[in-house]
Amino acid sequence: MSCYREEPKKAHFIIVPLPVQGHLIPMTDMGYLLAERGICVSLVITRANADRIRPIIERAKESNISFEFVELSFPNEMFGLPPGCESLDHITDTGLFRAFFDAIYSLDEPLETFIDSLERPPDCMITDMFNAWTAPVARKFGIPRVIFHGPSCFYISTEYNLAHHKVYDRVINENEYVTVPDFPIELQVTKAQTPGFLNSPIFEDHFRKKCLQEELRADGVVINTFLELERPFIENYERLIGKKVWTVGPFCLYNTDDEMKVVRGNKDAIDQKNRVLTWLDRRDAASVLYISFGSTVYTNTQQLMEIGRGLEASNKAFIWVMKKIEITPVVEKWLDEGFEERTKERGLIIVGWAPQVVILSHPAVGGFMTHCGWNSLLEAISTGVPMITWPRIADQFVNENFVVDVLRIGISLGVTVPNYGTEDVIMVKSEEIRKAVDVLMDGIEADEKRQRSKDISEKAKKAVEEGGSSDVDLADFIHYFTEQRNKLASGDGIGA
Numbered sequence: 001m002s003c004y005r006e007e008p009k010k011a012h013f014i015i016v017p018l019p020v021q022g023h024l025i026p027m028t029d030m031g032y033l034l035a036e037r038g039i040c041v042s043l044v045i046t047r048a049n050a051d052r053i054r055p056i057i058e059r060a061k062e063s064n065i066s067f068e069f070v071e072l073s074f075p076n077e078m079f080g081l082p083p084g085c086e087s088l089d090h091i092t093d094t095g096l097f098r099a100f101f102d103a104i105y106s107l108d109e110p111l112e113t114f115i116d117s118l119e120r121p122p123d124c125m126i127t128d129m130f131n132a133w134t135a136p137v138a139r140k141f142g143i144p145r146v147i148f149h150g151p152s153c154f155y156i157s158t159e160y161n162l163a164h165h166k167v168y169d170r171v172i173n174e175n176e177y178v179t180v181p182d183f184p185i186e187l188q189v190t191k192a193q194t195p196g197f198l199n200s201p202i203f204e205d206h207f208r209k210k211c212l213q214e215e216l217r218a219d220g221v222v223i224n225t226f227l228e229l230e231r232p233f234i235e236n237y238e239r240l241i242g243k244k245v246w247t248v249g250p251f252c253l254y255n256t257d258d259e260m261k262v263v264r265g266n267k268d269a270i271d272q273k274n275r276v277l278t279w280l281d282r283r284d285a286a287s288v289l290y291i292s293f294g295s296t297v298y299t300n301t302q303q304l305m306e307i308g309r310g311l312e313a314s315n316k317a318f319i320w321v322m323k324k325i326e327i328t329p330v331v332e333k334w335l336d337e338g339f340e341e342r343t344k345e346r347g348l349i350i351v352g353w354a355p356q357v358v359i360l361s362h363p364a365v366g367g368f369m370t371h372c373g374w375n376s377l378l379e380a381i382s383t384g385v386p387m388i389t390w391p392r393i394a395d396q397f398v399n400e401n402f403v404v405d406v407l408r409i410g411i412s413l414g415v416t417v418p419n420y421g422t423e424d425v426i427m428v429k430s431e432e433i434r435k436a437v438d439v440l441m442d443g444i445e446a447d448e449k450r451q452r453s454k455d456i457s458e459k460a461k462k463a464v465e466e467g468g469s470s471d472v473d474l475a476d477f478i479h480y481f482t483e484q485r486n487k488l489a490s491g492d493g494i495g496a
């Protein structure tokens with residue numbers, strides 16, 4: 001039995017993530033965090049996504065915190081989606097994106113039914129920015145609604161400043177560089193790299209408009225970042241949006257339980273844990289390069305083998321995560337007929353889901369080749385690991401800029417044009433990969449970047465410690481929404 005039913009005086013927050021790992025992982029972390037601070041938390045999830053993180057759900061049940069998972073069934077059949085296709089990374093046919101979001105947007109009724117079943121409505125709804133469908137539900141029950149933004153404030157600010165100054169009205173060539181106006185630093189981007197917030201082929205325009213409208217109506221914003229990392233950009237966004245932005249991350253640093261770290265996002269990583277740790281324990285400090293491109297973008301067959309040639313030429317130790325779908329018959333043959341044998345002394349391949357935070361936290365890991373997803377960057381920042389950056393889509397180009405030019409802890413592979421990974425083109429040659437790996441892993445530049453990364457990771461750790469900026473903001477966030485309940489009860493109401 002959950003404590004909001006047993007202890008009606010306790011505050012109850014409901015969390016509604018977007019079903020894709022880059023959003024589900026930080027919002028689950030946030031749920032834990034709030035529950036550990038005495039809030040009763042209900043996280044709304046669909047069954048197939050719940051199955052992926054079953055150990056986390058079971059652990060929450062056994063613990064003395066109040067963190068429950070509300071499992072909704074996903075209307076796959078009704079929207080023509082294959083069974084089990086409940087997360088963005090399950091979609092390999094881009095033609096299904098529309099149906100996927102239609103299915104998500106139909107979850108308003110089951111959510112209403114859940115809230116109706118409670119004795120009183122929750123005190124706060126924390127909902128992904130993509131989930132505009134939750135806004136009418138929150139309004140119906142008078143629940144204050146906070147937006148969770150997946151990306152960095154650096155990226156959000158970039159998009160807002162470009163939109164605010166209507167920069168793209170003057171742009172003819174989408175690969176032409178323009179300066180972001182009124183921005184805290186000099187930043188140049190192309191329209192192709194930053195086509196507008198949520199302006200992506202996977203997201204239909206009417207969804208996009210709803211999300212932007214509902215962001216403006218929200219009661220605040222919560223972001224997985226920390227003040228010392230991006231203060232000017234947080235302030236810029238807060239000024240533009242005109243509402244409170246709570247920065248309470250990095251979430252991965254609050255998660256100190258090794259078993260829970262392993263199963264973040266997908267329990268399949270349990271199978272890899274011992275193999276990976278035994279392998280890493282035998283390596284020298286900072287000698288291993290970790291290569292992973294997150295949960296949603298792909299690497300095509302030719303490019304994948306080109307990466308392999310670059311790694312071979314670099315002669316450095318590596319852990320390389322490949323997605324199951326990337327193991328085409330050609331790749332399988334290439335791995336079996338030589339690559340694995342030639343690199344077996346210094347290379348470890350993981351096919352499927354890797355325990356990423358566990359790997360990045362290991363002292364043997366000295367570099368990370370990444371697609372620049374914000375969670376991956378924050379995890380590398382938190383563990384003090386410098387990066388080789390290879391953005392593909394969405395916020396990743398701007399994130400690269402932040403890591404390479406602002407924080408100066410990354411080396412760019414020089415990719416400037418978005419590519420989701422499905423097109424069979426080689427974006428980066430093996431020689432470029434070899435050079436970047438050599439520079440990141442050895443020499444004076446490597447030492448400087450590593451030291452800078454360690455310094456930033458110290459700031460991240462301080463932010464989440466008692467009295468640190470994120471800890472204080474989290475306490476403020478909780479206070480704000482638990483106070484709201486009292487105000488509502490006394491008839492004062494809250495801001496529109």
Ligand code: UDP
Pocket residue numbers: 021022023025264265292293294295296297321352353354355356357372373374375376377379
């Ligand atoms: N991740 C993981 N194991 C993997 C791949 C990804 O644990 O094999 C996690 C990673 O640690 C991060 C999230 O999945 O927390 C990916 O989010 P990110 O924002 O980096 O990229 P996205 O997948 O959204 O493109």
